[in-house]
Amino acid sequence: MDLPQIGYFIVLSRVLNFTHAARECKITQPALSRAIKRLEWELGGDLLLRERSLTQLTEFGRAMLPLLEQVQAAADVARDEARQLQTQERAPLRLGLSPWLAFPLIGTVLREVIASVRSTEFSVSVEAEPVMRERMLRGDLDVLVGLRADTLPERFNQWQLFSTGAAVFLPRDHLLAADELIHGSRLAESVLLGASEPEALPERILSQIVRRLGRRPSTPHRASNWETSLQLVRSGLGLGLGLSCWPTPPELVARGLADRLPDYEVVVETIAGRPQSRAVSTFVKLARASAWMNPANVP
Template sequence: MDLTQIRYFLALSRTLNFTRAAEACNVTQPAFTRAIQRLEGELGGPLILRERSLTQLSELGRSMLPLLQSTHDAAEAALSRAAEHRRGADDAPLRLGLAPGLDGIALTSVLREVASRVQGLDVRLRRDAGPALVEALLAGDLDVALLPETGALPDRLNRWPLWSERIAVLLREDHPLAAAPAVPAAALDGASLVAPGMPGEAGPDWTPAAVAFARLQEEHGIRAVGRHAASCHPEAALLVAAGLGVGLAPEGAVLPPGIVARPLAAPEIAYPVILSAAAGRPMNRAVSAFVKLVRAARWNAGRMMGVA
């Protein structure tokens, strides 16, 4: 049984006339008749009863009609879906995640190069906390993400280290420590501190700044007299600008006017920024080009210095 035989039978069931059904199927009547006879042989009985000028479906034909119609419709749907896929073959979506605190300016040259190589590029950029980006990668909602590696990633994710991001201290421009090239950790002891996702607060993620502060507490005995939490680095900088304390943030965090960032020293705390994608998941043209370009680039503190 093939789809041509089914199509011929459906046409015959509508017209109940071999001549008109053959014409509707654009085939000669002898070829049409032979196809119907082969289908009857495969199904084990006559599908059409012909009595002089009266032609009608047999009992077998009536019982087979809905089944063969469903088979025909399913085949047509499959062909339509395949055609839609072929028409969309030129589409090249790139669903990109970027963690807060990472300066995305360096990605403009990468995206410009991808756009020059890949026709139909369709970029979707999402800013979100590292754990949320990891979940989106695992769920297939993102193709690739740049994020800080402050803890172990699931085995299902590939990781490609790009650069090392230092933790900086956020200060108002008029703060006494703003004149120094770096801020020693000891200078934070007894200060009022602002950081995104401070440990102990309900709900926030453990951001790099929060992880850094935990290290200062546990390993170096630094204690803050007041702690203020914000959901992201720009909001933490706003609290610093309001005079609520000094802040911690990645060195590449975008800051509002009046706020400066000075590297944390003694100790310097840094963490790797990585490119991540789900292991084993096929990449389209856009994702593949983006991954290759990012991995081939030479990075220095979040700035692309060239291609390796």
């Protein structure tokens, strides 16, 4: 398939009329029909239902549309980048980071963005994901690295960076530290650290534990980010709930849960269709290309 073909189909899916679409694409109607036929053959299904006065997307067409829009958007970004390569335009990168993600690699990626796009000016905000998604919609933030939400507002582009399991963080000398995997039933007798935000990671893990245990363990203390949570664990105020990818301080250990909980997906998000600086597109590309987990684990 080629980009003009994809572009024709995207226009056609909007105007749903071959004559109007041909005019908008500045080609003849037979040429448009041929291009769509070729695209359909290559994709292996009819994209459109052609009736005399009515053109409609088929189910297959509806499924393919967002995928083809992504192909077109990626090429648009690449072209825009190529244009920006020639200039030294200011390149803002306003990054939002989840308070419950800890990754040294973010620093490495940011360093490379700056090395590659010299005019980068970046800022990092750490707030709860729903707050940051609101800020993105308002145009206050360009890109977010956070945990995948059950529902995503419209207009968001989202890519998975990696997925990681839940873990319990506890002092090295804690009774449960001897177990390789901790059973939920044993957590029921412990004090666990909750989070200030109801949708925050520890609360999401807790709700999974509650679902399996049938009751909520004691969570009198709450933290608002991963560092504070681990600080509270170090002070002996409870056991921390987090992700196995967090760096473990030397006096603590991280243990998986025996009752297999779902993995959590770490994603990067931008607003679809919004023009972005080369610093933003470079950040997204580097983040997506990177081996966040041990490369040996890559299949």
